[in-house]
Amino acid sequence: MKGADIMFEKITVSRVLNSLVPISRFNKGEANKIFEEVRETGFKIVVKNNTPACVLLKPELYEQMLEAIEEYRLLLEAERRMEKAKEDDFIPQEKVLSDLGIISTDLENVDVEIE
Structure with a gap:
């Protein structure tokens, strides 16, 4: 069984x-x-006196859980920021490109990988 599964x-x-x-x-x-x-x-729950004492996890599963928690924390932060955002907090793409001296045709054959 794989970690993600x-x-x-x-x-x-x-x-x-x-x-x-x-x-x-x-x-x-x-x-x-x-x-x-x-x-x-993937995991075992260790019980002592019929009460859970700890959870043993595969390292991969533990790392996935930490990543999921971090992603959730970032999501909450992004939602908080969006709630407080005003229209003038945003800059149109055209202005950014213009300020950087980039024209839209410069971006046509550019591969972008978003993680």
Whole structure:
């Protein structure tokens, strides 16, 4: 299972129940086996006294989650700025091109990659 598939996979009760790992398994020397299960399934929820104590994630999934959080934070910031924006905060493209000495035909065969 790939990281992107894991992050957007439907969460089901069955999947959550199958992800539970009693902390006693670590005490029994099963850490390597548990880490292999994390590599296969993407995550495990470690429980101590029937209460979630931590979540073990594949590094790729953790990175995806951090990226998603950062993208959401940027979205909120952009929305906040747009709410406060006034018409005179914007500059027409024609004025920018003119100020930079660029004519629209200069841009016709330019490849642009937006990340």
